[in-house]
Amino acid sequence: xxxxxxxxxxxxxxxxxxxxxxxxxxxxxxxxxxxxxxxxxxxxxxxxxxxxxxxxxxxxxxxxxxxxxxxxxxxxxxxxxxxxxxxxxxxxxxxxxxxxxxxxxxxxxxxxxxxxxxxxxxxxxxxxxxxxxxxxxxxxxxxxxxxxxxxxxxxxxxxxxxxxxxxxxxxxxxxxxxxxxxxxxxxxxxxxxxxxxxxxxxxxxxxxxxxxxxxxxxxxxxxxxxxxxxxxxxxxxxxxxxxxxxxxxxxxxxxxxxxxxxxxxxxxxxxxxxxxxxxxxxxxxxxxxxxxxxxxxxxxxxxxxxxxxxxxxxxxxxxxxxxxxxxxxxxxxxxxxxxxxxxxxxxxxxxxxxxxxxxxxxxxxxxxxxxxxxxxxxxxxxxxxxxxxxxxxxxxxxxxxxxx
Amino acid sequence: xxxxxxxxxxxxxxxxxxxxxxxxxxxxxxxxxxxxxxxxxxxxxxxxxxxxxxxxxxxxxxxxxxxxxxxxxxxxxxxxxxxxxxxxxxxxxxxxxxxxxxxxxxxxxxxxxxxxxxxxxxxxxxxxxxxxxxxxxxxxxxxxxxxxxxxxxxxxxxxxxxxxxxxxxxxxxxxxxxxxxxxxxxxxxxxxxxxxxxxxxxxxxxxxxxxxxxxxxxxxxxxxxxxxxxxxxxxxxxxxxxxxxxxxxxxxxxxxxxxxxxxxxxxxxxxxxxxxxxxxxxxxxxxxxxxxxxxxxxxxxxxxxxxxxxxxxxxxxxxxxxxxxxxxxxxxxxxxxxxxxxxxxxxxxxxxxxxxxxxxxxxxxxxxxxxxxxxxxxxxxxxxxxxxxxxxxxxxxxxxxxxx
Numbered sequence: 001x002x003x004x005x006x007x008x009x010x011x012x013x014x015x016x017x018x019x020x021x022x023x024x025x026x027x028x029x030x031x032x033x034x035x036x037x038x039x040x041x042x043x044x045x046x047x048x049x050x051x052x053x054x055x056x057x058x059x060x061x062x063x064x065x066x067x068x069x070x071x072x073x074x075x076x077x078x079x080x081x082x083x084x085x086x087x088x089x090x091x092x093x094x095x096x097x098x099x100x101x102x103x104x105x106x107x108x109x110x111x112x113x114x115x116x117x118x119x120x121x122x123x124x125x126x127x128x129x130x131x132x133x134x135x136x137x138x139x140x141x142x143x144x145x146x147x148x149x150x151x152x153x154x155x156x157x158x159x160x161x162x163x164x165x166x167x168x169x170x171x172x173x174x175x176x177x178x179x180x181x182x183x184x185x186x187x188x189x190x191x192x193x194x195x196x197x198x199x200x201x202x203x204x205x206x207x208x209x210x211x212x213x214x215x216x217x218x219x220x221x222x223x224x225x226x227x228x229x230x231x232x233x234x235x236x237x238x239x240x241x242x243x244x245x246x247x248x249x250x251x252x253x254x255x256x257x258x259x260x261x262x263x264x265x266x267x268x269x270x271x272x273x274x275x276x277x278x279x280x281x282x283x284x285x286x287x288x289x290x291x292x293x294x295x296x297x298x299x300x301x302x303x304x305x306x307x308x309x310x311x312x313x314x315x316x317x318x319x320x321x322x323x324x325x326x327x328x329x330x331x332x333x334x335x336x337x338x339x340x341x342x343x344x345x346x347x348x349x350x351x352x353x354x355x356x357x358x359x360x361x362x363x364x365x366x367x368x369x370x371x372x373x374x375x376x377x378x379x380x381x382x383x384x385x386x387x388x389x390x391x392x393x394x395x396x397x398x399x400x401x402x403x404x
Numbered sequence: 405x406x407x408x409x410x411x412x413x414x415x416x417x418x419x420x421x422x423x424x425x426x427x428x429x430x431x432x433x434x435x436x437x438x439x440x441x442x443x444x445x446x447x448x449x450x451x452x453x454x455x456x457x458x459x460x461x462x463x464x465x466x467x468x469x470x471x472x473x474x475x476x477x478x479x480x481x482x483x484x485x486x487x488x489x490x491x492x493x494x495x496x497x498x499x500x501x502x503x504x505x506x507x508x509x510x511x512x513x514x515x516x517x518x519x520x521x522x523x524x525x526x527x528x529x530x531x532x533x534x535x536x537x538x539x540x541x542x543x544x545x546x547x548x549x550x551x552x553x554x555x556x557x558x559x560x561x562x563x564x565x566x567x568x569x570x571x572x573x574x575x576x577x578x579x580x581x582x583x584x585x586x587x588x589x590x591x592x593x594x595x596x597x598x599x600x601x602x603x604x605x606x607x608x609x610x611x612x613x614x615x616x617x618x619x620x621x622x623x624x625x626x627x628x629x630x631x632x633x634x635x636x637x638x639x640x641x642x643x644x645x646x647x648x649x650x651x652x653x654x655x656x657x658x659x660x661x662x663x664x665x666x667x668x669x670x671x672x673x674x675x676x677x678x679x680x681x682x683x684x685x686x687x688x689x690x691x692x693x694x695x696x697x698x699x700x701x702x703x704x705x706x707x708x709x710x711x712x713x714x715x716x717x718x719x720x721x722x723x724x725x726x727x728x729x730x731x732x733x734x735x736x737x738x739x740x741x742x743x744x745x746x747x748x749x750x751x752x753x754x755x756x757x758x759x760x761x762x763x764x765x766x767x768x769x770x771x772x773x774x775x776x777x778x779x780x781x782x783x784x785x786x787x788x789x790x791x792x793x794x795x796x797x798x799x800x801x802x803x804x805x806x807x808x
Contacts, residue, residue: 011522051470066455106681118415253686282657
């Protein structure tokens with residue numbers, strides 16, 4: 001059977017990406033008994049899961065609770081979870097109606113997918129940070145939009161750069177549908193958008209009439225003082241669509257995310273979801289609601305900050321020791337990632353397979369851009385053990401020094 | 405803010421459907437203290453959930469198990485669940501490689517959504533039964549395909565009718581991408597495709613070179629003898645993509661479904677899923693694997709058969725007593741639904757709101773067709789209590805008699 005003719009344009013394009021290829025190569029090496037240290041995805045610290053709390057919650061659930069957990073649930077999500085979330089978000093600068101302005105998603109990834117469905121037709125213009133979260137790009141690309149990039153620096157997206165791109169788009173007679181932004185501990189740069197820039201970007205949205213998709217998985221993990229008010233908390237016109245997730249603060253495996261937006265957008269998202277996955281798994285939603293109710297979420301965040309500060313410090317110290325002096329990197333004040341700039345002569349994408357063969361994996365920076373780049377790498381410090389961080393950085397540093 | 409201009413074509417079309425409208429009306433009436441008996445969705449019998457088993461499974465889980473449940477999981481699903489499923493499916497006539505030919509989905513709804521993504525561009529031709537599952541239609545319509553209908557009778561899809569439609573499509577110079585079929589206790593008619601027809605439809609797929617999407621949520625709930633071999637078990641060319649779900653046999657709230665297909669299709673589906681929801685919630689997948697391992701799934705199916713036979717019988721008896729003699733219906737040998745044909749003069753869609761006001765809701769048959777129809781209704785007997793079945797049928801029968 002010739003299969004090619006059956007695929008949609010989207011389906012034809014799906015091939016195992018560079019990351020899948022590396023994952024498969026790493027799995028093969030592991031099968032051969034080799035150890036591969038992953039400094040790759042934003043996975044959770046294995047030792048720190050609130051598993052006793054979740055176990056206790058399921059243990060204390062009554063028959064009536066189980067009947068709810070095992071039956072179909074609403075597309076917008078388990079109502080007690082939405083109510084807990086609304087209360088919790090209020091403490092972080094965002095006021096939403098849990099009935100009309102909030103829905104539960106499968107991590108924040110589902111929110112990105114719903115955005116593509118609801119807002120994007122082929123060639124519609126959106127603007128993303130340069131660089132930005134790689135799986136946001138693949139989610140949006142499902143609708144084949146025209147993706148423009150606005151530059152970031154250590155203080156996040158540069159409003160003047162954003163305005164320049166918006167003006168350029170409008171001068172072509174096109175509209176900007178939305179700007180995708182990760183204001184707090186941006187992925188991959190871990191930059192923090194200043195309050196001044198937050199206000200400026202909201203002003204631009206109002207002036208030039210575009211929407212904002214604010215993705216905030218990392219903001220709650222702030223090592224020095226509280227997270228600044230999210231854009232959603234500064235929005236007076238209902239332009240900001242906000243998404244966040246349990247994945248970095250409590251558990252990725254529960255697949256709990258949320259989406260806050262004006263009631264009309266939420267209605268559209270819920271209609272879309274009714275034909276994709278109908279609802280999130282209820283046992284996870286039930287446990288999430290109880291974790292909020294018991295105060296376990298806030299406790300867990302405080303715990304994770306300490307774990308991640310320690311791991312960040314170990315990684316920074318190892319890099320000082322083992323990395324070539326030509327490499328430059330930041331010292332993140334939150335989030336899970338370090339962003340490394342290598343000399344122009346080094347191709348981090350080509351180097352990855354050799355790194356894996358030597359026992360360490362990272363994400364090449366090219367995955368975070370829509371335009372070709374080659375000399376950045378993103379390193380994750382949340383998942384590897386302290387010992388593996390030191391060992392992984394030592395191997396990678398050695399390889400990089402050979403390239404200088 | 406004018407929101408209309410921001411939507412995609414798909415997003416602009418999302419409005420609360422007739423079902424959402426009725427659900428909202430019913431909720432409003434409930435708030436006013438009125439009881440509404442739902443003979444609507446294919447929900448599970450409230451009394452029968454295997455909640456003690458699920459609770460026990462979580463209670464016995466070790467710290468190592470919880471670390472797996474709370475961490476990110478693979479896009480294709482929890483490996484022990486795929487292995488259990490492969491073993492279990494083998495007992496039902498389907499042999500698959502759990503590593504390469506199987507993935508876990510969020511109910512079978514996600515499988516339908518992935519089919520639309522991977523295979524359908526605008527105006528691509530697919531063929532569905534007439535009538536067919538309403539949420540399959542909405543999932544496919546996401547890609548704006550050209551949906552053709554092939555007639556069904558009490559023995560399921562009529563191969564001669566299907567061949568006629570395929571020939572018509574090919575005579576237009578177009579190809580059929582896939583045929584969507586629910587062979588066993590079809591939704592909404594509860595018809596059973598005969599073995600002769602199963603073989604004939606596989607022959608047609610091979611001869612005319614199309615794929616088959618086999619949706620099998622109900623086949624395991626067979627009241628009289630075992631389910632016939634699924635089309636997937638008869639397929640020798642890798643043309644059949646098979647999906648099934650926990651939703652009717654164990655629990656809808658766990659959101660466990662699965663998709664079996666040739667390795668290339670599974671690879672494409674997994675790549676697509678990595679940008680939509682990444683993976684299913686792990687706690688549900690872990691519990692599902694254990695339910696299979698412990699033999700609880702088979703026990704539960706035997707239990708549910710008895711519950712549903714009893715409820716079907718109560719509904720049939722009540723209909724004999726209260727329904728007008730002009731109405732015709734089937735006596736299902738499995739599944740969850742009764743399909744009622746009313747005289748041409750009755751408009752079941754228009755009648756629904758009046759029925760809700762009197763305290764009973766059903767699904768108008770028009771939702772199961774792409775072509776306009778009006779004189780069918782689908783009744784569900786799995787979810788309402790025995791008393792509510794009798795009461796609901798009495799109210800509905802009275803209303804229908806007034807229309808004759």
